Amino acid sequence: MNTIEDLCDRLKGYLPADEIQQVRRAYYYAEQAHDGQRRSSGEPYVTHPLAVATILANLHLDHQALMAALLHDVIEDTGVGKEAVARQFGEPVAELVDGVSKLTQIKFESKAEAQAENFRKMVLAMAEDIRVIIVKLADRLHNMRTLGALRRDKKRRIAKETLDIYAPIANRLGINTLRLELEDLSFQAIYPMRYERLRKAVLSVRGHRKEVVKKIQHRLQERLEMEGLQGRVIGREKNLLSLYRKMKHQRKSFSEIMDVYAFRVLTESVDDCYRALGTVHNTYKPVPGRFKDYVAIPKANGYQSLHTTLFGLSGMPIEVQIRTREMEAMANNGVAAHWLYKAGQTDRPIAEGSHARARQWVKGLLEMQQRAGDSLEFIEHVKVDLFPDEIYVFTPSGEIMELPKGSTPVDFAYAVHTDVGNACVACRIDRKLAPLSASIQSGQTVEIITAPGARPNLAWLSFVTTGKARSAIRHYIKQQQRSDSEALGKRLLEKALAQFEVRLEDLTDDRMALLLQEMEVNSQEELLEAIGLGKRMAYMVARRLLDHDTLERVPETLAEGNMIIHGTEGMVVSFARCCRPIPGDSILGHISFGNGIVVHRYNCKNLQDIRDNPDKCVGLNWAEVTEGExxxxxxxxxxxxxxxxxxxxxxxxxxxxxxxxxxxxxxxxxxxxxxxxxxxxxxxxxxxxxxxxxxxxxxxxxxxxx
Known part of the structure; x- marks a missing residue:
């Protein structure tokens, strides 16, 4: 078991003495706050925050993040408040602790909704400070390491959540060391027997492979030295979950997957990477179409490397990754490398770039969160972006954009800007007109054609891939429907009031406020929207708005109050498919709950029984000039x-x-x-x-x- 002194010894390598002292003080504060508390395994509770801080120390995070890790359960699990933490350790640490603290338990309809809401809150905290999520990942990793004391069903639930949310976030932030361990521990908890069988199988073949691996490694190393390149060749092993997924998805046996030998070449500079690539291609023949250059075009999480596959002895495949030592640190630590390099006071633009990319990603999540209707819809959008198999496409000006595999020009348009997506009408792929539903391939140039007044199409939701596009389309359609419903509701209410010879603008604010209170509605706009969607009857609302004397006056004729249809009312006025009315036909409107007004021909059989019911039907006339087809x-x-x-x-x-x-x-x-x-x-x-x-x-x- 680690002690605070072990942690402080580790910190001496990259933190000054005064900052180490502050970390030590945070530990003693946490120890006192958690006094008497124990974990499910029986250990003193303070061992958990200490283990989380140790994981972060291995990533070289700063002293504030380490203090937050030590204090992260203090606010929720003890009587200490956020203000007390701020007084003792400063506002930045208190904000971090507040962001990382296990989120306040709210009563939800389902566990899925609770998980979605917690993730939504985590995104809001990440937007304030990206360190929140790194501490949260370390917290989850230690919880995964100590799952043993929990019930079987609880283990599976936590492991599934880790695999669905936390491991992909670690991957998105490029923190490979955390991701691999989170994946393996989750795999072990969800499928313990499959994990154990696969682990034993890997151990049994490792001995047989040792000689072959050593032989290939020695040959590659020898060729690099002959070319005068400073590089180190190391054999690498796939993690067990990666092996399991390959066997499952590619329908290959264990022996077929294990026939692939994998190596990594670490060099001193980017120039050496490309020279090393030439050397390995001269040593073994490359497999056509299996070369990827993530150095020139990094992945979305900042990962950089050259990937190639070679024909080895007797045609066996050899996978080689070539990267610099800094790229190796980035591949393992991702966004955390920002602090790793910062601690060494070294100018590393690669780490800064990764941090900027991470902030950009979180900003995109925040935008999606604001547009989503609820937490479940938000998490549905985000999950798409957490599992990207990226493609790289070009704008007409030559800029590179990353998109998930299977993206369409509409996804591209929304990736450029939400306004571009909303106004998109057509596109060109490699200078040729193409359908908006076409699947874009890596390396293509995409140009979006926009038009003023254009609006998103509901049909786009059937083919868009990215969460950003999906949430922006839904948000726009909801907003459009809301505004159309409100306008229609106002017209319906004005028509109902006209029967009593009253205009809407003649009503006092006090009378409207009293009605809103009686009907438990927040605003006049919300009431009009409900009328427009058919959720409330305009005639009944009009009666409740008027005083007794006004109601005594019965209108002589109702026909004059017919509503006018222009054909441009939007989504809350639709045309019945049973009788297909067109301008010039005598028409009647059916108020459909949640759908606004459905226009029928006056003699339509489907309205025969309700034609004279003012709660269900409304008189309509066509405008002199109608638009549309x-x-x-x-x-x-x-x-x-x-x-x-x-x-x-x-x-x-x-x-x-x-x-x-x-x-x-x-x-x-x-x-x-x-x-x-x-x-x-x-x-x-x-x-x-x-x-x-x-x-x-x-x-x-x-x-x-x-």
Whole structure:
């Protein structure tokens, strides 16, 4: 078991004496605060914060982070408050402790929701100080190391959460040392028997492989020295979870996976990396298409390395990673290398770059969090970004952008900026027009075409990949629906009040405030939105707004209060598919709960029983000038002739209408029935099309379907 003196001895390598003294003081404070508390394993509780601080000391984190690690459970598990910690150790340490403290328990509907809410809070804390998440990762790692004392079901739950959230975060921040151990410990807790069998299998083949590994290693080292390169070749082993996943996903046996030999070459400079690559390619033949250059284009978490696969003796594959010593430190410590290099007072832009990238990632998470409707929706978006298999694409100006594999031009547009995504209408991939749903490949140049007034399409959610795009589209549509609902609700309420010869603006603020209080609604906007979505009846709200004398006045006619439909009302006014109304038809609106108004033709059979119910239906008239196109169905009886369908389609296009769907039902050898779905502007436009269709000799009958 580590002691505080062991920790202080370790800190002497990179921290000044006064800072070590502050760390020691934080330990004694924590020891006193946790006095009498024990862990599930029976050990004194203070052993846990001490172990967490030791993990961080190995990453060379600063004294404030180490103090926060020692104090991280003080606020929740003891009687000490945040203010007391701030008085003793300063505001930055208190803020860190507050961020890392186990999050306040709230009663949630489900464990999934609780986990999602905790993660959301963690992101908010990370945005304040990235060290919060590093301390949290170290805290989780020590908890994983000491899972033994817990029940089987609790072990599995904690391990699954670690694998779903914490290991991917460690990977995203580039802290490989923590990630690998978190993954292996999680694998061991979730599948103990599979872990043990795989571990024993690896141990048994290690002896057989030793000679081959030594032989390849010696040959590569010899060739580097012949070329005068300062480099060290080391054999590397895959972690057990990585082996298990490869066997499962690639459907390969253990022996097939273990037939691959893996080595790492560490050099002194970037120039040496590329020279070493040439040397290994001259030693063993490279496998075509298996070379990746993460030095020129680093991964999103700052990882840099050259990857190549070679044909070894008897054709066995050899995987080689080539990187500098600094890149090795970055690969193992990631964002923590920022503090590692800072401690040595060495100018390391590579570490600074990783820290900046991490901050950028957290900023993106924060933006997503603000747009998400709830914690579960947020975590759904984030999980996509936590498991990226990156591709690298270029903007027209030559900048490189990282995106998850399978991304589309819409994902790219939102990665550039949310406003670009919202206004996106088309795209060019490698200077050729392409569909917005196309899958982008690494190395392609993507150009987004925008248009003023354009808006996101709900259909985009079926193909976008990134969490940022998904959350931005949902957020925009929600906001649009809210604003459309509010406008519609206002019109419905004004129409209901007009029946009592009252205008909305004539009502006093006190009367409206009293109604909002009675109906338990926060604001007038919220009330109007609820009316627009059909959740509250405009007629009933109008009655509650008015005094008794006004209600006594019964309107002489209700027809004059009909609402006007322009065709541009947005998502809260939709057109019924059963009768397909178009401008010029007599129409009636059905108030559908949660969906606003559904416009039907006045004689639609589906409204027969509720037509006179003011709570469910609202009188509508078309505006003199309507915008947009409206779907309508036509049935044609035709004589079968070669090319007749093409002629009909051409005529419809020439008449400035859009043919959306066509189906043919053959009645006998000579006659067929055609059902067409087309978009028209109004009844006059439809009448002109039907007249032209009847002039075709082979068309015997044209009717509009009702």
């Amino acid at each position: 409206f779907s309508v169905n036509l049935k044609l009886e035709i004589e079968d002739q070669r090319g007749i369908i093409a002629r009909i389609a051409t005529l419809i296009t020439e008449m400035d209408a859009n043919l959306e769907r066509i189906s043919v039902d053959e009645r006998d050898a000579k006659l067929s029935t055609l059902t067409l779905e087309l978009s028209v502007k109004n009844r006059v436009h439809l009448a002109r099309i039907m007249k032209k269709l009847r002039l075709i000799p082979e068309v015997s009958r044209v009717v509009r379907l009702r």
